[in-house]
Amino acid sequence: MGLLKIILIILLVYYGFKVLSRLFAPLLVRFVAKKAEEKFGGQFGGFQNPNQQREQQKQKEGETVIDKMPNTKRSSKEKVGEYIDYEEID
Template sequence: MGLLRTVLIILLIWFGLKILSRLFAPILMKFVAKKAEERFGQQFGNFQNQAQQRHAQKQKEGETVIDKMPKQNKASNEKVGEYIDYEEID
């Protein structure tokens, strides 16, 4: 009798947790997503502010600045191999 009662209690708890997780999982996910969005916004905002401050400090009025290096065109190897002509044998 004790074993059957224990198994029924475990099953009741298992199904109860499944039902509660289906009810509260969307709410929990929204909360976690909102917190992550706030953290990302704060970090991105701080990064933007720092980048603008550094850029303003480095550049003087009327000065031209190039931020990227031009691509270097590498000559491709023309002699990759030789072409071999073949005939199909029936």
């Protein structure tokens, strides 16, 4: 009798999980797709969120905006190597 109870509980859980997954899987897929769209849309300049649209509207056409100043501490005086003259031999 105990073995039969265990088998029935396992079958009930299995079919219950199947029914619930059919109900909630589309919602989960939509949620994941929406999150992926937000993530990739920001990277590729696709759809913008409302905050980005407001910032873009504040800028006038033809106006130049610098978001980040370049690092000015670079120096090209670093010695990379030595220049060696060479002759072509025919």
